[in-house]
Amino acid sequence: MDDIPIAQRETPAVVPTSKFKKSYLIGGLAAVGTVALATGAFVSVQLQRSQISSASMASVVAKSGNATASPAPVASPASKNPVEDTVLGHYRYPEAPQSSLVPIVADGSIKMRKTAAKAYQEMEAAARRDGVILVPISGFRSLTDQNYLFFGKKAERGQATSERAKVSAPPGYSEHHTGYAIDIGDGNAPATHLSPAFENTAAFKWLKANAAFYSFELSFPEGNLQGVMYEPWHWRYVGDSHSLETFFKARPKK
Incomplete structure (x- = not known):
């Protein structure tokens, strides 16, 4: 029995995770985080601009409404007839x-x-x-x-x-x-x-x-x-x- 050769199978060796793969993973996560932050900042800026634009538009509309609502000035008689430059007639x-x-x-x-x-x-x-x-x-x-x-x-x-x-x-x-x-x-x-x-x-x-x-x-x-x-x-x-x-x-x- 000791002379029966045993077929020798090649068991795949377990290769430890390389430092490169770890660095790649960490870099990818960092990139995703950076993109997320940039996207968030962009969205925030756009929202602020939108709010400012909306506020400005509301102000313009309000002013326009006030100007429309205000009656047109009526010229006084003095503006049509300037004061006469006379003394004692x-x-x-x-x-x-x-x-x-x-x-x-x-x-x-x-x-x-x-x-x-x-x-x-x-x-x-x-x-x-x-x-x-x-x-x-x-x-x-x-x-x-x-x-x-x-x-x-x-x-x-x-x-x-x-x-x-x-x-x-x-x-x-x-x-x-x-x-x-x-x-x-x-x-x-x-x-x-x-x-x-x-x-x-x-x-x-x-x-x-x-x-x-x-x-x-x-x-x-x-x-x-x-x-x-x-x-x-x-x-x-x-x-x-x-x-x-x-x-x-x-x-x-x-």
Whole structure:
């Protein structure tokens, strides 16, 4: 029996797990963990962005809703009709530059703007041909001149400011500053100069009928809206664009 050969079978040897396989497994698990963390972080960021976007959209919608719900602002009357630049019923006027003025009398004491001066002299000549003598009393006035006529005369006569303003404009607010205004008298009735009685003279009647042909008009007729005393002697030239804009551009419609 001892001589019977025993077939020898090859039993597979148990190979121990190598360090490589362990490292691979650990590395794989670590990679999976990293991917999971990255995925989680990405999802978290997207959720936060979504929440912020939703909040922003809600805010925009809310603001839009509020803007829609708010009534449209209504323009106040003041925005349509700017406050008038007036003092005691008189409008503000710029002082004409000296270079724009020319004399209308021989001694050069009374001046007007060139266009107004030419028109006045033509009007005076036409009146004389009709036997009427127009006399210029006052033309352009500086701020200094008007300061005396308003404040100086007011003090001399003991007038209240509101009363003085009915017959004279404060400095800076006189039509005479423009070089387009003129006070006219009757050479045959000097006692009526700068008086309401001037309306009874031949000069006033001629002016009333003919002044418009020379682009002159009465500045302060009876019952004028400015509340200035009736001045039949005070006329202004409105025969070109500049003079027209000077007197009427900024005035509100009545």
